[in-house]
Amino acid sequence: MNTTNRRDFIKHGAIGTAGIAVGGMGFSAKSYAAISGANSRLNVAVIGIRNQGTVHLSSWCGLKDSHNVQVRALCDTDEQLFAAGLKLVEQKSGVVPTTNWDMRPILDDKGIDAVSIVVPNHWHALAAVWACQAGKHVYVEKPASHNIWEGRKMIEAARKYGLRMQVGLNNRSAKNVREAIAFLHGGGIGELYMARALCFKSRDSYGMAKDGTPPAPFHYDRWLGPAPDRPYNEKRSHYNWHWFWDTGNGDTGNTGPHQLDIARWGMAKNEHPVSVYSAGGIFGFRQDEGSAETRTPGTKVYGGVETYGHDKTTQETPNTQTAVFKYGDGKLIELETRGRYTNHEGSRGQEVGNLFYGTDGWLEISSNTWKAFRKRGKEAFAGSKEGDGEKSGNHWANFLDAVRAGKDDVLHADINEGHLSTSLCHLANISYRLGRSLKFVGGKEKFANDAEADAMLRRIYRKPYVVPESV
Numbered sequence: 001m002n003t004t005n006r007r008d009f010i011k012h013g014a015i016g017t018a019g020i021a022v023g024g025m026g027f028s029a030k031s032y033a034a035i036s037g038a039n040s041r042l043n044v045a046v047i048g049i050r051n052q053g054t055v056h057l058s059s060w061c062g063l064k065d066s067h068n069v070q071v072r073a074l075c076d077t078d079e080q081l082f083a084a085g086l087k088l089v090e091q092k093s094g095v096v097p098t099t100n101w102d103m104r105p106i107l108d109d110k111g112i113d114a115v116s117i118v119v120p121n122h123w124h125a126l127a128a129v130w131a132c133q134a135g136k137h138v139y140v141e142k143p144a145s146h147n148i149w150e151g152r153k154m155i156e157a158a159r160k161y162g163l164r165m166q167v168g169l170n171n172r173s174a175k176n177v178r179e180a181i182a183f184l185h186g187g188g189i190g191e192l193y194m195a196r197a198l199c200f201k202s203r204d205s206y207g208m209a210k211d212g213t214p215p216a217p218f219h220y221d222r223w224l225g226p227a228p229d230r231p232y233n234e235k236r237s238h239y240n241w242h243w244f245w246d247t248g249n250g251d252t253g254n255t256g257p258h259q260l261d262i263a264r265w266g267m268a269k270n271e272h273p274v275s276v277y278s279a280g281g282i283f284g285f286r287q288d289e290g291s292a293e294t295r296t297p298g299t300k301v302y303g304g305v306e307t308y309g310h311d312k313t314t315q316e317t318p319n320t321q322t323a324v325f326k327y328g329d330g331k332l333i334e335l336e337t338r339g340r341y342t343n344h345e346g347s348r349g350q351e352v353g354n355l356f357y358g359t360d361g362w363l364e365i366s367s368n369t370w371k372a373f374r375k376r377g378k379e380a381f382a383g384s385k386e387g388d389g390e391k392s393g394n395h396w397a398n399f400l401d402a403v404r405a406g407k408d409d410v411l412h413a414d415i416n417e418g419h420l421s422t423s424l425c426h427l428a429n430i431s432y433r434l435g436r437s438l439k440f441v442g443g444k445e446k447f448a449n450d451a452e453a454d455a456m457l458r459r460i461y462r463k464p465y466v467v468p469e470s471v
């Protein structure tokens with residue numbers, strides 16, 4: 001990659017600056033973006049087309065008629081993915097999009113109105129800021145950011161350029177989840193005092209591998225982006241990046257954002273907690289590498305990667321983690337991440353879900369269904385109808401509606417909501433990594449007299465992939 005800095009990148013972008021791209025028409029980048037999405041077709045680029053990226057491709061294509069949207073560009077640092085992505089889009093929409101492994105020409109393209117950012121966590125913030133500077137609306141996957149400081153920069157960018165930024169916390173658009181939250185906020189189980197977020201996902205070892213050479217069609221340096229330079233290793237690359245601090249945030253920052261978002265939403269906590277304590281570790285795997293004869297044969301799992309039973313792993317993030325967040329009024333949110341064999345919780349045997357506790361009873365949300373129990377009662381007295389679990393709103397459609405309306409409050413998961421929920425994941429991981437409880441000053445987004453913890457609120461960026469101080 002050349003060393004063009006952010007300022008030069010924006011200067012040469014087609015709609016990145018009002019003076020060059022649209023200034024001659026009398027519009028700013030902000031007003032141009034609003035006008036271009038008002039009534040005409042919306043053109044979307046999907047940046048990151050592996051795994052969850054294919055969900056985005058299918059979702060946008062599914063809205064082509066109802067919401068007049070087209071997928072016009074695919075971007076991924078692994079060019080091997082383009083053939084399948086192109087086939088999917090053409091089959092579902094009849095459109096053949098362009099492809100590029102470099103997101104910058106796509107952001108330069110004034111024909112693109114919005115981008116879906118489905119890249120690894122360490123790229124979320126920089127890609128979103130660049131997109132805003134280029135006048136694009138943004139749908140960014142969870143977690144919103146890789147660290148707390150980045151989340152604040154993403155909010156600043158969206159507000160500065162007057163663009164919609166939706167975070168992929170899909171439960172915010174789910175019909176029954178919204179119904180359950182309204183029930184809680186209406187006093188359905190009395191005054192809430194605690195919520196419990198569950199992330200029980202039994203995962204086998206992702207194993208070990210020697211450093212090597214990346215496949216030829218994989219632009220590894222660009223994939224690394226803001227992360228520190230290190231040799232290519234397949235166990236730190238596709239999907240496996242989740243389990244290393246440079247690029248991911250573990251399961252607490254993978255599935256955890258969904259459940260912590262519901263917990264915070266239900267508790268009506270529109271602020272940061274005042275303290276956090278988290279503990280855990282990597283349990284259930286061998287500590288020694290073992291002989292070739294005793295190693296577990298690989299099993300292909302979600303993400304297109306192999307796992308190896310309880311063999312040794314180079315994973316850095318914990319597979320078992322507990323966190324407790326306390327708010328200014330003393331109320332609590334708990335997070336339980338369990339990555340090995342476990343029991344379930346709640347009446348439906350939830351593995352991933354939420355439990356809420358109030359003065360008059362408790363409520364559970366499991367996927368897109370919910371039940372409420374009064375005091376010590378064993379039978380639910382309220383909840384979603386059986387068989388109604390598949391009825392859900394469409395998070396992607398909500399984003400398009402907000403883009404056309406030109407209003408942040410139409411968004412179900414505006415970047416500010418995504419930032420507050422994602423920050424819970426980051427706070428938990430900072431406490432876990434430091435091995436102690438922490439006090440947080442939410443108004444300043446800093447820890448209380450704790451320089452060691454403050455140093456973990458952001459990262460050192462590998463130039464030129466730097467999230468800027470001033471967006």
